[in-house]
Amino acid sequence: MIKLTKVTKEYPPRGRALSDVSFHIRKGEFAFLTGHSGSGKSTTLRLIHMAERPSSGEVRVLGFSSELATGRDIWKLRRRVGFVFQDFRLLPGRTALENVAFALEVTGSPRRERIPRANHLLEEVGLSTKSEMSVDVLSGGERQRVAIARALVNEPLVLLADEPTGNLDERAARGVMELFLELNARGTSLLMATHELTLVRSQPDARVLELDEGRLVYDSELVREESA
Amino acid sequence: MIKLTKVTKEYPPRGRALSDVSFHIRKGEFAFLTGHSGSGKSTTLRLIHMAERPSSGEVRVLGFSSELATGRDIWKLRRRVGFVFQDFRLLPGRTALENVAFALEVTGSPRRERIPRANHLLEEVGLSTKSEMSVDVLSGGERQRVAIARALVNEPLVLLADEPTGNLDERAARGVMELFLELNARGTSLLMATHELTLVRSQPDARVLELDEGRLVYDSELVREESA
């Protein structure tokens, strides 16, 4: 499903965000990506989303390879991968509902299905009362939940979530985690970057990957194999 | 220092972000502002920063009243109040150093003092190696630390921090807290909005204010007085 092979990402002139990272996330897996600030979590997710290409190594997602993917492949890929951005990336000046419905419009889903579906997702994240408000006036946590609703609206095969609970209080964060687990139970693979260790510990069955200064220093799968 | 008297903030047509909130933070105090997502924390800080005016009630900060303050008063006030914004608000396309130095330029501090001072602050937040990088390419946590450095560079009398550790891992968050405590020890009043209860619990001496749906539902000072 998602496979990184010896991936290195450099930003010339200086700066190396990732060094020789390899891992493989299978269909239906639930994985955490942890690490200190600046360790390369967002960079990893961006590479999987093919917003950037690796300097060396290969990223394979849903059968598309970073070495071969054309512009056409990339938008096909993005329609099946949901992304909750660390800085939300909502369309300014539009309502919460429009932001979520827009992701459906882009993928060409029929007009009359868009609004009900978008409303349903906003309800799931606890924002049904704010759906008609411009995202410019929403609180930090509310925006984050709009971003989550948008990422889920297309029923993605893979969900990439970058610090999706950073602006949420415990109660809201728990709600989002439940939503993710439910989605995962229905077969969506999930890769979630976070530094909140309480969150990671709350899911003892989940896969955990840890980055440190661009290197993969811990992979729970390998540890389990070794100890077995 | 900061005094809110029966402050209500409404956003017509519907929506009330704050209802009848009153509290008083004295010089040198360290206060947390907690509450669920959307409970009005950011709104409270914006009112104190006079980015908005209350619908009713009065906000007094450093002797300036929300009812009387002119445009001139507002920028005088802002030069003595540091603000770490929830969404950072950095100047795009400029380096971390330029962003921090800009806050000094605005207040008219002498040219040759700006760069050393800005560099010093970036070092304090652990970003000395990234000072020449454009903020557009920094990671979420790195941006947040630039925003913190900018808020501190003018040695503010009051520091308002909105979720300043939301994008930081435990280690970085601890560093920032230490910086804040040090600043507080030197006399700066501090009001920090956060939903991270671990952070709040780590400072048992600090004042705690809790909002719920725009109402002040808990104030540790009043509780202490009552129990006394």
Place this chain on the structure above:
Amino acid sequence: MHALREALAAIRRAPFLTVLSAGMVALALFVVGLFTVVTYNLHQALTRVEERVEVVAYVRDDVRPEELAALEAELVGMEEVRAVHFVSREDALLAAREDLSEFEDLFTGLDENPLPASFEVELHPGFRSPESVARVAEVASIYPFVEAVAYGRDWVDRLHLLRQIGAIGTTVLGVAFGVVAALIIATAVRIAIFARRDEIYIMRLVGATNGFIRRPFLLEGFLTGLAGGLLATGLTYAAYFAVYRLVFPIEWIPIEWALGGVMTGGLFGILASAIAVRRYLQEV
């Protein structure tokens, strides 16, 4: 639908910029339009004048009929020639008397007819250039009994030059002002893109195709260009009408040309936008 909604929103957001662009396009196309009207009328006038371009071969009085027949046959056989008329000495005298009635006395007292007989050679429309005329004249002048060949060389040359100046002028002005109009539309579109670069980037991130992103901008350019074209046509018609009424009657250009001008404005807008968008989408 999305595209139209977005394009109209963009125009609403910066109406002055749109008006400015449309106005500039109109100005550019107006200049082209004026020149087209002038050239078109020049062309019409020249065509009417050229109808009268002919070669006249004067023959000696002592020429024999079979010699005349040979010359006529050769001339008629040339591809340049539409018709050949023989004007006898008597016909020439009659014509001269008629044309110059005020000098009638001059002709009446004559003992002998002083005028020569001649062939008047009409040319086909496509063969009235200086070269064709000269070729026909040369053929006639080879015959020894042809005394002189007249065809107003200067006059034909000058007609030709005028027409060429008109054509070149229209082309040069058209291209120059076209480039200006394209630059202006492209600037307007680039500004619109620049103002919405974050939005475009976000659209790409949620899987929008380039076409989806591009369409509103192309439509915006098209509408701007179309408005400019319409305005230009209106202005040109107003100018034509003013001249027609106040100075002297001139002809309006064919309606298809006017429509063509408007569509050119629209196409122009699309093209300029396409270039502006293409460059930007590659950058992101």
Place this chain on the structure above:
Amino acid sequence: MHALREALAAIRRAPFLTVLSAGMVALALFVVGLFTVVTYNLHQALTRVEERVEVVAYVRDDVRPEELAALEAELVGMEEVRAVHFVSREDALLAAREDLSEFEDLFTGLDENPLPASFEVELHPGFRSPESVARVAEVASIYPFVEAVAYGRDWVDRLHLLRQIGAIGTTVLGVAFGVVAALIIATAVRIAIFARRDEIYIMRLVGATNGFIRRPFLLEGFLTGLAGGLLATGLTYAAYFAVYRLVFPIEWIPIEWALGGVMTGGLFGILASAIAVRRYLQEV
């Protein structure tokens, strides 16, 4: 320094927009410049012609000297009058002979001098309007021994009209194109502000004064306007020179006016920017 750096950065970021604005301002000021040159030359010509505006009062042959003296005294006493010359009948004949030398015969064979004596009244520069001229003529014509008063009414009227048309035309065109230029600069500045609205908002949040934020935009407008003014002056001079060389000699406007034009461009730019910025800063 901050302002200059930012202004130059803004121009570098959108060079075409700056060139477009400067070009449009130049175009607007160029039109004004051309009209100014025309009006200035018209004015010069009119002034030269007006020098010759005078009132002539013809007197009867049987007038008494003291009557003449009374008229002269009254005329000299009027504020409109610069000088009064008495032309005797003999002087008139001499002058006529000189002026009309080709008809000398006409005057030499005369038994009696047919010409009347007259006062030629010169007017002060400020008093050559139809009204002043008419007033002087009226005063003279009240005297019974004054046979006729001549002053070319039509001619004076027409001169006056021409000058008024020139002045009104320059003013109207100046204002119209000035408004266009201002709108264009304001648009350019608004676009610049729009593109940087987030930045402006952030500056305000960290305590920047309005002046600090405004200065780069004002400077940008000033530079754009100045460039437009310079270009317009250059174009106007080129047009002047072309006419001077190829058509007929005209005068160049005073250098102060040209400098004034350039500065007007710059001030214009500042003003337009100030308005654009003010409206925006209030909105935030």
